[in-house]
Amino acid sequence: MSQIPLSFATCSISSADPASNTLPKKLEAIASANFSAVELAFPDLQSFASQLLHRDVAADDYKDLCTAAREVALICHTLNLKVMMLQPFSNFEGWPRGSKEREDAFARAKGWIEIMEACGTDMLQVGSTDSPAEKMTTKREDIISDLRELADILRALNMRLAYENWCWSTHAPTWKDVWDIMREVDRPNIGLCLDTFQTAGSEWADPTNPSGLIENETEGGEVVGKDSLNRKFKQSLDDLAKTVPANKIYLLQISDAYKPEPSPLKKRDIDGMRPRAWWSHAFRPFPYQGGYLPVEDVTRAVLETGFRGWFSVEVFDAGPRGKGKVYDMREFAGEGKRSVDELIRRCTVG
Numbered sequence: 455m456s457q458i459p460l461s462f463a464t465c466s467i468s469s470a471d472p473a474s475n476t477l478p479k480k481l482e483a484i485a486s487a488n489f490s491a492v493e494l495a496f497p498d499l500q501s502f503a504s505q506l507l508h509r510d511v512a513a514d515d516y517k518d519l520c521t522a523a524r525e526v527a528l529i530c531h532t533l534n535l536k537v538m539m540l541q542p543f544s545n546f547e548g549w550p551r552g553s554k555e556r557e558d559a560f561a562r563a564k565g566w567i568e569i570m571e572a573c574g575t576d577m578l579q580v581g582s583t584d585s586p587a588e589k590m591t592t593k594r595e596d597i598i599s600d601l602r603e604l605a606d607i608l609r610a611l612n613m614r615l616a617y618e619n620w621c622w623s624t625h626a627p628t629w630k631d632v633w634d635i636m637r638e639v640d641r642p643n644i645g646l647c648l649d650t651f652q653t654a655g656s657e658w659a660d661p662t663n664p665s666g667l668i669e670n671e672t673e674g675g676e677v678v679g680k681d682s683l684n685r686k687f688k689q690s691l692d693d694l695a696k697t698v699p700a701n702k703i704y705l706l707q708i709s710d711a712y713k714p715e716p717s718p719l720k721k722r723d724i725d726g727m728r729p730r731a732w733w734s735h736a737f738r739p740f741p742y743q744g745g746y747l748p749v750e751d752v753t754r755a756v757l758e759t760g761f762r763g764w765f766s767v768e769v770f771d772a773g774p775r776g777k778g779k780v781y782d783m784r785e786f787a788g789e790g791k792r793s794v795d796e797l798i799r800r801c802t803v804g
Contacts, residue, residue: 455757455802460794461538461705461766462487465495467787470780477502478529479783487787491538492530493766494573496566499523516565523572530573538764539616539705540570541579547600548583548590548625555589556600563604567611576613577704579647580604582626582635584731590624597625598638605641616704618647621656622730628656629694636702645704648756649768651711651738653694654747658687659711661733662721666713666746687748691755700760706753707766708794709738710745712774736772740793744774753801765794 462484469475477498484492496513503511503522511518530537543566549556563578570578580601583590591597605615619632626632629648636644660668668683714737724732741749767790772778 455762455798458762458798459490459764460488460791461491461493461764462489462787462790463493463495463541463707463766463768464498465493465541466767466769466790467783469783474783476505477526481526481529481533481535483783483787485533485535486784487791489535489767489787489791491536491764491766493539493541493579493768494523494526494537494575495541496543496569499526499569499573502526514562514565516568519565519569520572523569527572527574537573537575538766539577539579540566540573540575542581543578544581545583545585546580546604548585548597549600550591551596555585559600560603563607567608567613570613571611577616578608578613579616579618581618581620582623582632584620584623584728587624594638598635601635601639601644602641605639605644609641609643613643614704615641615644616647617644618649618707619652619656620731621652621734622728628690629653630690633694633698645702646698647705647707648703648752649707649709650741650749650752651707651709651734651747651768653691653752654687654749655711655730655734657690658683659747660730661711661714661719661737662729664718666718688751691751695755695758698759700762703756703759703761703763705764705766706756706761707768708741708749708753708797709767709769710741710743710749711747712737712739712744713746714776715774732776734770736770736776737774738769739771740767740769740790741797742793743771743789749797750800753797757801765798767794 464480467480503518506522546559608615617632619626619629621627659666663669719729739745
């Protein structure tokens with residue numbers, strides 16, 4: 455357990471001081487806390503490219519983004535960091551055949567792969583799409599085909615696809631959903647990006663209820679109470695531990711969640727985002743810092759598969775009210791390291 459490699463997402467750390475809020479400063483802070491790698495967030499790379507080249511760099515300007523990515527690789531080498539993964543590649547799968555959206559999705563994928571080559575990573579995170587259902591194809595075989603095609607493109611370059619369930623996804627909000635899709639894709643270079651927040655946030659928690667829990671679900675005609683909810687979630691985690699091979703898990707992302715204060719989130723879109731997406735955007739602290747999710751239960755289930763790969767901190771901590779927090783980046787990275795170390799310790803002895 456002590457040999458589990460640790461990573462930190464660059465999107466999870468920032469500074470209120472614009473002069474300090476740069477990708478190189480983020481990397482320095484993460485390295486200072488003795489993490490071994492980073493998840494390179496595309497918005498951080500794009501911002502760095504604009505700073506490096508002294509002009510605005512567009513999201514599809516892959517030539518300039520690759521220039522910045524090569525510089526990131528050099529900085530990481532100096533800091534003894536690995537770029538473990540490029541993220542978050544979203545709204546890729548499920549667009550109608552022949553649509554402009556599908557064409558754009560594959561063009562974007564090819565551009566991101568160029569960036570991966572430039573920064574020296576072999577893994578692309580793909581989040582289960584949250585595009586509106588009315589815009590997507592309803593055919594499961596089209597979703598499978600899209601992911602299979604992307605996996606084959608990556609495989610030709612010895613790269614991997616880490617598929618993650620986003621708990622507000624249109625078609626795959628749970629770990630079981632993405633696992634079933636993965637099995638149908640049936641490619642050796644596709645694996646799961648599991649996440650303590652996404653797992654508990656899809657099946658156990660609901661930020662739109664005062665309790666913070668899923669309520670009013672029915673099971674066998676009966677309303678599911680807290681005890682039933684806990685039993686149902688425990689069974690899901692047992693299934694994960696027993697059915698998912700360790701080698702099909704590429705990483706486990708670590709974060710907790712606040713119960714929003716002073717009241718739950720509204721049961722409608724917030725600034726164009728689904729409630730769980732908004733919750734994910736601003737209410738995710740490190741474990742043991744005021745959250746309420748069963749992070750240890752999820753972590754134990756993943757470890758019971760035999761997985762001992764990347765544990766990666768991905769938090770978005772704007773406080774229980776989602777209003778923002780000010781902190782020193784090095785101190786914050788250190789808190790993250792202590793938090794994940796404590797999580798591993800508790801899951802080892804417990």
